[in-house]
Amino acid sequence: MSRTVEQIQFAPRMPKPLRVAAYARVSSGKDAMLHSLAAQVDHYSTYIRHHHGWEYVGVYADEAKTGTRDSRENFQRMLTDCRAGKIDHIITKSISRFSRNTVTLLETVRELKELGISVYFEEQSIDTATADGELMLSILASYAQEESLSASENQKWRVKRNFEEGIPWRFFMLGYRRENGKLAIVPEEAEIVRSIFDDYLAGKGVTAIAKRLNESGYATQSGCVFHKSAVERILRNYAYTGDLLLQTKFRENHLSKVTRKNQGELPRYHASDTHEAIIPLETFNAVQAEIRRRKEKYAPTKPQQPSPFTGLVTCAICGKHYRRKTTATGPVWICSTYNFYGKSYCYSKAIPEEKLIQTAALVGHTGEITGITAHNDNLLEFTLKDGTNAVKRWQDRSRAESWTAEMRQAAGEKTRERKQRHAES
Incomplete structure (x- = not known):
């Protein structure tokens, strides 16, 4: 086989x-x-x-x-x-x-x-x-x-030497440009800076000032819109007086490169008359005193508990979060875009806090709500933990609910004056 x-x-x-x-x-x-x-x-x-x-x-x-x-x-x-x-x-x-x-x-x-x-x-x-x-x-x-350490130490030595000679290491601020190693005023930007200081001393808040600048079409030196923080930095910037306070911050080390505020760890340097002033020293000091006064006046007397609605409410128009704001008629929840830039940027509507609480109670416990979208026509869309959605409408406050004690008192005084004038005639 x-x-x-x-x-x-x-x-x-x-x-x-x-x-x-x-x-x-x-x-x-x-x-x-x-x-x-x-x-x-x-x-x-x-x-x-x-x-x-x-x-x-x-x-x-x-x-x-x-x-x-x-x-x-x-x-x-x-x-x-x-x-x-x-x-x-x-x-x-x-x-x-x-x-x-x-x-x-x-x-x-x-x-x-x-x-x-x-x-x-x-x-x-x-x-x-x-x-x-x-x-x-x-x-x-x-x-x-x-x-890397050697390069960092060499850089620190150059920075320190500049500070000792009254020369800033970097200089980038509204109102000035560096020309031939010296700081020169930009006239149109200097006027913006002066208006910010004048507005603040006249009683305006930093949010109102930023809103006014943006509505006027002004921009920061970087070409960006003004935010509250940008106005605050300008108001606190000592360099506008024509003097410099140097080494107010420092790098922690060459590895992390974390910037820290100088609280006495390193020497600070004061250089006088290094450039032309935009703001008189007296005006600058008056603004600093006003900043401290407002801080003391409006400082909360006790730590505020975070609201259960913080981070939950989103504007359906612009996509930004709503924030809590205290007004003369009580706390409201308002879109951050509308609050800062006005109706021309976002035409959303503020929600009185008591109405938000009442409407949320119709859906269930606040802890079950994972998101709230605020639409026009007083509509609130709730998203719950179980994945379901619910839409509820909140009712506007009546005229009586909107009146504060001060408003009622003022109205009463006007009524009494009107009656008195009528009796005299």
Whole structure:
């Protein structure tokens, strides 16, 4: 009996492509640096796509960020994708581009290694997939960190020297421009600054001042609309007096780059008559006294409990949140856009707090409500924890409800005066 042997041909097993991403970063927002970042992104995209056996995942790039890990949005997004199993290998230009902090760098590399992900640093020719990769990495990272410290100390020395000579390190404020190393007044901007100080001393609040500036079409030096904080900064800026108070803030260290208010940790410097004043010192001091007076007058006597409606009410017209506001007729909930910019920006309607409470009670317990959308025609759309929705209409306050004790007293006095005039005639 003959035996037949047949050879079976197996298809060759194709290796799984290596999923590769790149990380790029520049530490300055200047045009030249951003052009460099664009060139890096283009280089890595082309390099990975044309490498045999590699699958292109993407290039993660951060602009004008520090070398700290937590502050970089796209660096964090890359790590998230690594943890999700989307990346096998990462390419980056150098150790300092990845992180200037030795501890952070090694922690990140070790976490990636546990996930089976290797990192290749081009300038140092280090691949963490190799046996001696991490050793070389820790040595070179220490050098990178020391280099960063040295650069930081040199910068601090230059800043300190400028301060001792009465020269600001940076100067960016409404009303001035730097010309030939000196500060020159911009007349039209200076008038805006003077009007802000005049309005405040005349009794206007910072919100009303900001609203007036925006309605007049004015903008900050950055070309943005005025917010309450921008007006407050101008009112507190001592530099408008023609003198400078230097080193009021400082950087915590060269790694975190956190800015702190100088509470006596470092010397402060006062430089007199460094530039032409926009605001007389007497006016500036009067404004500071008025700021303190208002703060003391309107300071809450006891800590306020957060309202259960905080962060819940959203405007259906502009999408902004409603905020609680105390008025002469009692607290109301008002769209932040309408409150700050006026009806021309958002034509929503304020909701008296008692009406909001009454309407919410028709739906259920406040703790069951996860969101409230305020529509026109007094309609409130409630979203509940169980996923259901309910729409309720609130009723406007009657005229009697809208009157305050002061309004009633004033009306009574007018009535008595009218009766007296009638009796005399």
